[in-house]
Each structure stands twice: as C-alpha cells, then as structure tokens.
Amino acid sequence: MLQLTNIDKTYRTSSVETLALNNINLNVKKGEFISVMGPSGCGKSTLLNIMGLLDEPTGGEISIDGSRVANYHDKELARLRNEKLGFIFQSFHLINDLSVLDNVEIPLLYRKTSAKVRRELAQEALEKVGLSNRMKHFPKQLSGGQKQRVAIARAIVGRPEIILADEPTGNLDSVMGNEILDILQKLNDDGATIVMVTHDDAMAQRTHRLVRLFDGTQVL
Amino acid sequence: MLRHLLKLIWNKKGSHSLLIIEIWASFMVLFGVLSLIVYNLNNYLEPIGFEYKNVWVVDLNNNQDTTAIAEKTTQIMQRIRSYPQVASASRMSSNTPFSANTMNNSTNYQKISSMADDYYTDEEFSKTLDLPLTAGRWYLPEDRVSKSTPVVINKKLQEKLFGDENPLGKVLGNNDSESEGNQKTTFRVVGVVDKFKAKGEFMLDNPAIFKLMDKNDKWNKLVLIKTKAGTDATFEERLVKDIAAMAPGWGIEVSYLTESRKNRHNLTLVPVIIFLIISGFLLTNVALGLFGILNLGIARRRSEIGLRRAMGATEGSVTAQFLGEMWVLAAFSVILGLLFAVQFPIMNVFDIAAGVYLTAIAAAIVVIFVIVTLCAWYPSRQAARVQPALALHEE
Ligand SMILES: Nc1ncnc2c1ncn2[C@@H]1O[C@H](COP(=O)(O)OP(=O)(O)O)[C@@H](O)[C@H]1O
Ligand SMILES: [Mg+2]
Numbered sequence: 001m002l003q004l005t006n007i008d009k010t011y012r013t014s015s016v017e018t019l020a021l022n023n024i025n026l027n028v029k030k031g032e033f034i035s036v037m038g039p040s041g042c043g044k045s046t047l048l049n050i051m052g053l054l055d056e057p058t059g060g061e062i063s064i065d066g067s068r069v070a071n072y073h074d075k076e077l078a079r080l081r082n083e084k085l086g087f088i089f090q091s092f093h094l095i096n097d098l099s100v101l102d103n104v105e106i107p108l109l110y111r112k113t114s115a116k117v118r119r120e121l122a123q124e125a126l127e128k129v130g131l132s133n134r135m136k137h138f139p140k141q142l143s144g145g146q147k148q149r150v151a152i153a154r155a156i157v158g159r160p161e162i163i164l165a166d167e168p169t170g171n172l173d174s175v176m177g178n179e180i181l182d183i184l185q186k187l188n189d190d191g192a193t194i195v196m197v198t199h200d201d202a203m204a205q206r207t208h209r210l211v212r213l214f215d216g217t218q219v220l
Numbered sequence: 221m222l223r224h225l226l227k228l229i230w231n232k233k234g235s236h237s238l239l240i241i242e243i244w245a246s247f248m249v250l251f252g253v254l255s256l257i258v259y260n261l262n263n264y265l266e267p268i269g270f271e272y273k274n275v276w277v278v279d280l281n282n283n284q285d286t287t288a289i290a291e292k293t294t295q296i297m298q299r300i301r302s303y304p305q306v307a308s309a310s311r312m313s314s315n316t317p318f319s320a321n322t323m324n325n326s327t328n329y330q331k332i333s334s335m336a337d338d339y340y341t342d343e344e345f346s347k348t349l350d351l352p353l354t355a356g357r358w359y360l361p362e363d364r365v366s367k368s369t370p371v372v373i374n375k376k377l378q379e380k381l382f383g384d385e386n387p388l389g390k391v392l393g394n395n396d397s398e399s400e401g402n403q404k405t406t407f408r409v410v411g412v413v414d415k416f417k418a419k420g421e422f423m424l425d426n427p428a429i430f431k432l433m434d435k436n437d438k439w440n441k442l443v444l445i446k447t448k449a450g451t452d453a454t455f456e457e458r459l460v461k462d463i464a465a466m467a468p469g470w471g472i473e474v475s476y477l478t479e480s481r482k483n484r485h486n487l488t489l490v491p492v493i494i495f496l497i498i499s500g501f502l503l504t505n506v507a508l509g510l511f512g513i514l515n516l517g518i519a520r521r522r523s524e525i526g527l528r529r530a531m532g533a534t535e536g537s538v539t540a541q542f543l544g545e546m547w548v549l550a551a552f553s554v555i556l557g558l559l560f561a562v563q564f565p566i567m568n569v570f571d572i573a574a575g576v577y578l579t580a581i582a583a584a585i586v587v588i589f590v591i592v593t594l595c596a597w598y599p600s601r602q603a604a605r606v607q608p609a610l611a612l613h614e615e
Contacts, residue, residue: 046609054530055609074535082532093527093612097231102224109224110532138231154531 002028007060035204038213086155088165094139125153145176243553246506254580269415271350272477281471289438310348313340318480334380336427356411368408377427526611535604542600
C-alpha cells in the first residue's frame, strides 16, 4: 500500500552535506505493524517524514496505493496527508491555545465536514483513546501520556489507512508508554496500518516486522 | 473554520493585546493624519471663487500729506477708471487677496451671531474680481443713501445666520461698528456671493461679509485694478507717473495678484510639505511596526504551521488562516478605535465638517486593512512554504 524504492535523502546546508538515507527500499502492506529502530541520528525520523510526505527525498520513488507520488502539487500532497496518513510525534505537537476537542478536530477542518459531524467524530476518537472525560481541557492541564493520547485521537479522527508514529513513547515513562502501545495495538487489530519508530526492544517485539537503520542504511 | 479561528483568537487574547494596542494606535495616528490631509485636500478642491489674473494692486501711500486725502483718492479713482487698459477698478481694505492681512468681526442677525472675515470694498469690486452673485446684486452707488450700510455676504455666512431664510433685505448688527471710520451701525444685505477664499486654495471657505466703503474714506489706501489682457509694464509706468502727478509726495506701489498668490502659496506649501513628510514617516513607521510584530508572531508559530500542513492544510489555507486571524484582530482594534474616532464628528471637534472626519475614518480603515493584509500575507506565505518536516522540527 505504501512503497519506497531506492530512496536517498541528503541534507545540504551551506557548510555540510549529510546523507541521512541511503537507498532505502520498503514495502508497507495493508494491516502491517512495522517498527523502525536504530541509533540516534541514523535517519529514522527522516524516513518517517518522507513516508508521510512531509519532506521530499533527494532520489528514489514513493508510491501510495500503486500510484507514484512525484511532482505532486501542494494541493494533492495536502489531500493525501489529510486522507491517507495520520501522524503521531514524540513531542505531541498539540496547539496549546485549543481545547482537547478542538485539537482533535484539526484534520477535519481541511475537508468538507460539517461542524456537527466534526464534533461527533472527534468525540468518538477521544473515546477510543479513553479521554472522553477530558474534552474541554487544555493541553497544559494534561499529563504527557494524556497528551499523546490526544495526539493519537487526532491522528485517527480522519480514519487514515496508515498511521506514522515517531517515537510516540519517547517522552513517556514505561507505564504510560505501554498504555500508548496498547492503544496502537488495538488500532492495528481494527485494521490500521502502522509504522512506528521506537528505541524499546520490548515494544518492537510486539510488532509484526522490524526495520533497522544504521547511518542511513537499512540493515534489517 | 471561522469558528475555529475565533476560538483560537479568543483563547490567546492575552498575547494578542499588544498587537491590538499596536493596531489601535496605528489607526488613531492614521485617523489624525488623514483628517488633516482630507481637510486640506477638501479646501484645495473648493474653488477660490474669484478671478485674480490680470488684477493689479496699487498701494497709494499718502506719507506726510494730510490735506484732502479723500478728495484726491476719489480723483485718482476716476482717473484710473478712465484708462482704456482698465476693465474695472475697486478700492479695498488692506486684506486684499493673498495678502498677509486679515480682519474679522462678529456679525449678528437677531440672536444669531457668527464670526466673519470683514472686507471693505466699493461698487465695482465684484466686477474687478469676477465674483459671481448667487442671489441679489452687488451694491450700487444709490445704496449709499440708505440708513444701513449695504453689504454682500457669502454663502457660508448666509447659512450660519439665515439657514433657509431669504437673506436679501435683512438687517445685520455689528458688535464693533466704529472701526475703520464707519459711522453706520447696521448693515442691509443686498446680495450673496458663493465663495471668497482670499488667502488662496488652501484656505477654508470662511464666512465673509463685504461692506460698502464710506465715500469719504481716507484710511483704505489700496486699489484693485483689473487690466485688459495684454496690458504690460509700459502702462504700469504711465499709471504710476500719472498718479504721482495728481498727488505729489505720495508713494505709489504696484503689485500683481498672480505674484502675491505665488508667494502666499509658497508660504502655505512649506508647512503642507513638512506635514506630508511627517505623515509619510508616521505611516512607514506604522507599517514597519505592524510588520515586525506580525512577522515575529508568525515565526513563533512555525511548528503550528508544520503541524497543520501535516494534518492536510494546503499552503493557501495556512496563509488564509493567518490572514483571517489578523483581520479579526484588526477589525477588533478598529472597532475600539472607532469608539474614539466617532467622537470627533459627533462633538464637532475643531469645528471641522463631519464629512471630513468620516472620510478620514473610512480611509484609515482601508489603509489599516491594506497594511495588515500585506504584513500578514508575506510572512505567512513564507512560513507556509517551508517543508512541513522542517517546520515541525523547530520547537
Ligand atoms: N533539517 C535538517 N538539516 C540538516 N541535517 C538534518 C536535518 N534533519 C536531520 N538531519 C540530519 O540527518 C541525520 C538523520 O536525522 P534523523 O532522521 O532526525 O535521525 P533519527 O530520527 O534517527 O535520530 C542526522 O545526522 C541529522 O543531523
Ligand atoms: Mg528522530
């Protein structure tokens, strides 16, 4: 469903050139739960960003549902991000000035959905992550684990086919981390395809497949 | 989306207060500057109401001579009017067009009184300056027998004293009628002229009253001469020589209204230009200040922009969101500013017409929105174009 072929990524700044990804080939199949591991700075986030169309590769091809993503214009990329992909970040990226419910509604603002349906879908997503009783709260009033659950609700509210999670438990203690993993596992059981970056071997054990990176190269 | 915007703005009201104050202050500054510009422009666009071309001013200075001034002046006037080069000539008080002199006085009709510019002239004045009458007529020699001094007023004074009433034949009083050797204390209106902006284009169309000068007046020494087209300096030389022969010892000086107008304009334009430079400077400051604040505000929200784009916002919708937020804030600030600004026309501050203030308010709103739009559009577009991954990276 999501295929990477010969992906390269080089970061160029005025003084240095970093080869962050080197000839990556990866085929994510429907319903898979993949974990990505590797030491810090090996290119895991870069890989996830490229899969999520948040960054352009320097070389290689990405296909989603068999059609190649290349020279896509802003509008088409935005539509794909909105409908096909859901993101979860290590640092949550919640908007502090919006309530939990309003944060979860954000992806739906960028499609044609009525305010009423938006509300219903957001409530439903928050129920799935067990936060129905915190809808009127603001991010500052939540614990780290709760924030990440809000972020998960936001990622799934638009019913994307693929969820990309970049160290979703990286800022959380192990109890909260396991709660988050339980939720992701449940979503996967319900049919979502998930790619997750993690440092935790135990967590990686619970996924179907492991991709290991070293210095931008795929070693497993 | 609008609801989302309003919520976002409402929840951030604390951090927006600085921006609101900045926009509000900018609006007030603009309102002040634009009021002045509109006021001056309005004046400038109003015709001056008379024709100054080919009009000369002759200053008859009797110096030490004190005998039979009035008679000599009358003779000189007769002589001047007899030249074929002279279309018309009229005596006038020292506040001639474009001169630095002004005179004003309070005039009243029954209980209503108004300040008005006071001009002493004679029967040929309207002809000499091509001053068209909108009602009645200019005063005639036979008006002199009347008990009251015949006067012509301008439209402004007519509106102030009479409103819709017909002013012709009405008698006016004067609080200080002994001035300029005038014995009569009442004035009868015989005509109305449209405008007389004696100080030129930038002058406000003030209320004005033209009083018939006493026949034996010996204080007013200025004569306006309308010469026929093509009259040149040879005639000026001859005129001065002839008058000098009739009144030995007098000083005679000739000047042209076209010249005095130029001088007067230069005097008026210098402050106007200084004012425009200051206004331009203020405007630039307002724009730069807003740009700085908006730019900073948007730069601080790069990760929000990255997040929204990751969630499916297009570059356009991110720009639209920021523009929308700024417009709502600008609207709020402008409404706040309006609470102050509308007091000016309501309280009739500085006695300036309400239309001037209302035009200035409308113009200030337009300028504020243009500046806010440009200042918000450019940085938000820049920010929206950054790759989402990069924008998200900056936390
Ligand atoms: N925006 C960027 N500009 C330049 N270099 C970058 C940028 N983002 C990441 N890198 C570099 O690319 C490499 C991979 O980074 P990243 O994908 O974030 O690693 P990981 O997520 O595995 O820790 C690192 O060496 C990092 O310094
Ligand atoms: Mg990373």
